[in-house]
Amino acid sequence: MANKTVLVQEHQKLGAKIVDFAGWDMPLHYGSQLDEHRMVRSDAGMFDVSHMTVVDVSGDDAAVYLRYLLANNVDRLTRRGKALYSCMLNESGGIIDDLIVFWCGDDFYRVIVNAATRDKDLAWMKKQAQDFLVQVRERDDLSMIAVQGPNARAKAHVALGRELAARVEALGIFFGEQFGSLFISRTGYTGEDGYEIVLPHNEAVAMWQALLAAGVAPAGLGARDTLRLEAGMNLYGTDMDENTSPLESGLAWTIGWEPKDRDFIGRAALEAQRGDPQLPHFIGLMLTDRGVLRNHMTVQLDGQQVGEITSGTFSPTLGQAIAMARVSGAVKNRCQIDIRGKLHDARVVKLPFVRNGRSCVEA
Amino acid sequence: MSNIPAQLKYTRSHEWLEQRADGTVRVGITDHAQDLLGDMVYVELPEDGRVVKAGEECAVVESVKAASDVYAPISGTITAINPALAGAPEIVNSDPYGDGWLFCIQPANPAEIAQLLDATAYEAAAQDH
Numbered sequence: 157m158a159n160k161t162v163l164v165q166e167h168q169k170l171g172a173k174i175v176d177f178a179g180w181d182m183p184l185h186y187g188s189q190l191d192e193h194r195m196v197r198s199d200a201g202m203f204d205v206s207h208m209t210v211v212d213v214s215g216d217d218a219a220v221y222l223r224y225l226l227a228n229n230v231d232r233l234t235r236r237g238k239a240l241y242s243c244m245l246n247e248s249g250g251i252i253d254d255l256i257v258f259w260c261g262d263d264f265y266r267v268i269v270n271a272a273t274r275d276k277d278l279a280w281m282k283k284q285a286q287d288f289l290v291q292v293r294e295r296d297d298l299s300m301i302a303v304q305g306p307n308a309r310a311k312a313h314v315a316l317g318r319e320l321a322a323r324v325e326a327l328g329i330f331f332g333e334q335f336g337s338l339f340i341s342r343t344g345y346t347g348e349d350g351y352e353i354v355l356p357h358n359e360a361v362a363m364w365q366a367l368l369a370a371g372v373a374p375a376g377l378g379a380r381d382t383l384r385l386e387a388g389m390n391l392y393g394t395d396m397d398e399n400t401s402p403l404e405s406g407l408a409w410t411i412g413w414e415p416k417d418r419d420f421i422g423r424a425a426l427e428a429q430r431g432d433p434q435l436p437h438f439i440g441l442m443l444t445d446r447g448v449l450r451n452h453m454t455v456q457l458d459g460q461q462v463g464e465i466t467s468g469t470f471s472p473t474l475g476q477a478i479a480m481a482r483v484s485g486a487v488k489n490r491c492q493i494d495i496r497g498k499l500h501d502a503r504v505v506k507l508p509f510v511r512n513g514r515s516c517v518e519a
Numbered sequence: 520m521s522n523i524p525a526q527l528k529y530t531r532s533h534e535w536l537e538q539r540a541d542g543t544v545r546v547g548i549t550d551h552a553q554d555l556l557g558d559m560v561y562v563e564l565p566e567d568g569r570v571v572k573a574g575e576e577c578a579v580v581e582s583v584k585a586a587s588d589v590y591a592p593i594s595g596t597i598t599a600i601n602p603a604l605a606g607a608p609e610i611v612n613s614d615p616y617g618d619g620w621l622f623c624i625q626p627a628n629p630a631e632i633a634q635l636l637d638a639t640a641y642e643a644a645a646q647d648h
Contacts, residue, residue, distance in 0.1 A: 189583050190558040190609075378557070382583060446605070448561050448581045470560035470583055477561075496579070496586075 161206035162299055162357045166364050170374050178272035180207040182377050189378035193472045196346055196383055197513045200305035200312075201375035202367050207271035210295040210354060211281065214264045217288035222257065222265060224420055225284050227402060229412030233259035237331040239343055242410055243402050244269075244280070245422030249429060250398035251405065253277050254390065256343060258332045266332070266339070268300075268354075270392050284421070298339075299360035301353045303372055304383075306513060308350035309342075315366035324351070345380065347387025347511045382469050385478065388440060388508030394451060395438075395466040395480055403429050404482060406438030406507065436463065436482045440509060441493070442517060443477035444501040449493060455483050456492045456499060463487065473510045474517065480507070521550040521645075524616055528592070528632060529641035535616060536592045536635060539623070543598050544632065547620040548580060548589060548611065551645045556582040559608040564600040564622055571597065571624065573631055578621050580611060589621060593631040599623040 159180045167174065172183035183204065185192060195201045213222060222230040228242030238259055244252045253273045258266045269277045274294075281292045303312045313321035316338075324340055327333060329349075332341025339354040355363060368374070381391070388406075390396055396405035403411075403426060411426060412418065429435055443449055449468030454461045463483030471478040479502075483491070492499040505517050523529070528536040533552035537545045553559065561581040571577045571591035578589035600622045603610060611619040626632065636644060 185557065188558055190560075378583060446561060447563070448586065450586065470581070472560075472583075 159207065161204050162360045163204045163206065163301075163364055166361060167204065167374070172374070172376060175377070177207065177377060178270075180271060182207060183374070185376040185378045186374050189376065189382070190472050192373065192375035192379035193382050195373040196305045196348060196375055196379060197473055197510070198306065200303060200308040200310075200350075200372045201379065202308075202364070202372045203302040203304070203375055203377075203380050204300075204364070205302050205352070206299040206360065208300055209269045209271060209274045209277065210298050210300070211267045211269060211278065212264070212293045212295055213267055213281075213290060214293070215288070215290035216263055217290045218263045218265055221285060221288040221290045223418060224288075225281065226255075226257065227412065227420055227422060227426070228410045229414070229418060229420075230257060230259065230265070232412065233257075235259075235331075236261065237327075237333045239330045239332055239341060243407060244277070245401070245420075245426075246398060247422060247425065249401040249403075249422040249425030251392070251396045251400060251402060252280055252398060254392050254396070254407075258341065260332075260334065272393055297356060298354050299357050301355075301360065301363060301367065302344055302346075302350065303353065303367060304344045304346040304348045304350035306348060308348065308372065311370040311372050312351050312353075312367065314370040315363065315372070327351075345387070345389055346383040347389070347508060348383075348513065382472060385467050385469050385480065386471050386473055386508065386510035388480070390480070391467060400482070401426060401429055404436050404438060406480070433485055436484055438466075438480065438482055439487065440505045440507040441465070441468075441479040441481050441491070441502045442474075442505050442509075443479075443493065444503060447477055447495055447500055449477040449479035449495075449502075453479075454494045455481050455487065455502075456494060457486055462491065465493065471509060473513075474515055478509050521554055522616070523549065523551070523638045523642050523645075525638045527616065528635035528637065529644075530590065530592045530635060531644050532590050533645070534589060534592045536632065537616075537620075538632065543623045543625050544593065544595075545620050545623050546589075546592060547615055549641070549645070550615045552587075553612050553615045553619075556580065556587055557584045558582055559611045562604040562608045562611065562621065564604065565597045567597055567600060569597045571595065580608075580621075591624065592635060593624060594627040595624040596627070597622055598625045
């Protein structure tokens with residue numbers, strides 16, 4: 157039996173096309189993925205992301221444990237409520253999952269990991285916790301709604317009510333805080349401003365309906381994928397997995413190398429990879445011709461295969477095909493993509509493609 | 520069930536075919552097919568004058584979700600392609616049997632047309648996909 161979020165009936169009422177995602181019945185779209193994408197870029201859209209996994213880490217050793225568990229360093233969280241993006245690595249430096257961790261209070265952190273990796277993440281986190289004074293607790297009592305877009309915060313404020321809105325409004329970018337029963341963070345996966353609202357299951361339907369009434373458009377996983385790709389954000393299992401390290405996945409910036417004596421899982425493997433000129437690297441691509449880039453298409457240079465597209469799509473904002481790819485060091489400014497047996501020119505561009513509704517691609 | 524006009528002929532691979540007064544046939548994809556694929560973002564059409572065999576891949580429709588081959592429903596020669604789709608592939612979604620047509624074929628063997636599915640048979644076939 158498929159897992160269902162408490163919002164599944166809301167999705168059905170709105171005419172959603174429901175698909176299986178990592179064992180969950182989730183909305184792919186509510187009619188038009190492109191319209192939903194554009195709504196998020198131009199106004200406000202919301203996503204049911206209740207399938208994601210909330211894990212609370214608490215106890216005397218919470219910080220010490222996370223310093224060992226994560227490739228990024230939680231000591232960077234110098235202000236309460238601040239969030240940090242990190243990979244969780246295995247001993248070989250491969251990525252078990254990517255996640256966001258919030259410093260919520262003394263000896264208390266909230267970690268949000270993916271849905272498809274729930275079981276292995278929890279097993280790994282609990283296994284690594286054995287030598288620490290720490291509790292790792294999955295919060296399967298919580299739902300999660302992401303509200304994203306240039307008008308997302310204003311519309312969410314209407315849904316939250318004036319009193320609460322006045323407090324939530326003060327949240328800084330990449331901060332999260334508990335407001336009564338709601339944990340609200342100014343985070344997301346679209347390249348737009350907005351909130352992610354974590355709340356008890358029995359409050360989720362009312363919140364969804366209030367956001368709808370405030371003029372927030374429902375958006376499905378389809379739009380979520382094209383939005384995150386335009387925003388240059390990796391998708392676990394597609395752009396990286398246990399056989400690729402952050403250094404091969406465009407995530408070198410998430411590795412907390414300092415201080416040098418911080419021992420974290422995978423550090424030795426990453427140190428060995430660091431500076432290796434043979435190591436594949438991660439790039440953004442834009443197709444010069446018309447067409448659509450897709451996952452697993454091969455990247456070619458002078459007739460040689462030099463890499464593979466990890467995520468490709470048609471960018472609704474740019475009106476052109478875009479992709480992220482893992483390639484050898486030989487690829488500099490241009491390459492070719494094999495689309496159904498024919499080679500098409502593509503150029504290498506800096507990520508992200510789109511941020512806050514605007515193209516970031518240099519002409 | 521989706522819209523399946525009675526006057527057209529169909530294939531199991533979700534193409535429709537319309538016989539025209541000038542002896543050519545017009546080809547597109549069905550409402551059911553466009554609905555399955557979702558928002559269209561790119562259509563690759565055959566070259567004018569290309570000779571195709573029934574069942575041969577001759578176009579590709581790409582939605583945000585996936586690329587899907589379009590097969591020639593009958594053998595013949597491509598006599599026209601829809602010029603509007605290069606700039607507005609979404610017409611395939613909004614008007615799959617009208618302005619969203621893909622290409623025209625001059626049939627090599629008109630008897631092949633009679634072997635295609637009628638609307639009732641297509642509706643039954645489409646329910647499995």
